[in-house]
Amino acid sequence: MAFEELLEDPVIQKYLNELVGPKGMPVAAAPPDGEVTDEELAERLGLELNDVRRALFILYENDLASYRRVRDEDSGWLTYLWTFEYEHIPGNLHEEMERLLEALEERREYELNNEFYLCPECSIRFEFGEAMDLGFTCPECGSQLEAMSNDELIGAVDERIGELRSELGLAT
Ligand SMILES: [Zn+2]
Incomplete structure (x- = not known):
């Protein structure tokens, strides 16, 4: 079969x-x-x-x-x-990967274009604007919010983007 x-x-x-x-x-x-x-x-x-x-x-x-x-x-x-009609599976998977790639590229932009603050107690992340509105104080526990690097996250997103692009036969 x-x-x-x-x-x-x-x-x-x-x-x-x-x-x-x-x-x-x-x-x-x-x-x-x-x-x-x-x-x-x-x-x-x-x-x-x-x-x-x-x-x-x-x-x-x-x-x-x-x-x-x-x-x-x-x-x-x-x-x-x-x-x-499983002959359509490869095409469907290809489309899924393209959608995922698009979402990851948007996520990458968002991560690159924003600064983030983190509550060290609750691990909740806030965008800079939100954190400023909150006076850099966590609304849940009152802790001082700390500037947070998202380099690691961006690195992981980049890696996944690279994998997808190569699977899709795109330039990486
Ligand atoms: Zn908190």
Whole structure:
């Protein structure tokens, strides 16, 4: 099965687990070949039908599954035939990484453009303006706020940005 290789990738496992949650993971981790109904999946995997449907819907919302409706000639009931579209996983992951990179770059700007003060007792961090408004006194415990370096944090953000950029094949 073509999806098996994808599912061995721990990054993809983590991505799917974050999408569907632990209850939906048996569904997400066992994409069938071809079309399948939610009832078939529930029976095959020994799961509650609602959990299967919930997982399928999340996959559908994320472009990882599609369905078509078929009316049963005898009963008149609508059946949903699901197809897993895991070929979209790499593209989705790429977009996620791009979003994360953008957020980290914004965070970096924010950290670089602000000065911070810290309460040594509560470890609450304040922006310079806030700290000034508070008279450099912690509103929780009354301790004197201390200027705080965020170099270490910026270093960690930089490192993560570098990793993401190289994973995305961008210049670092
Ligand atoms: Zn405090």
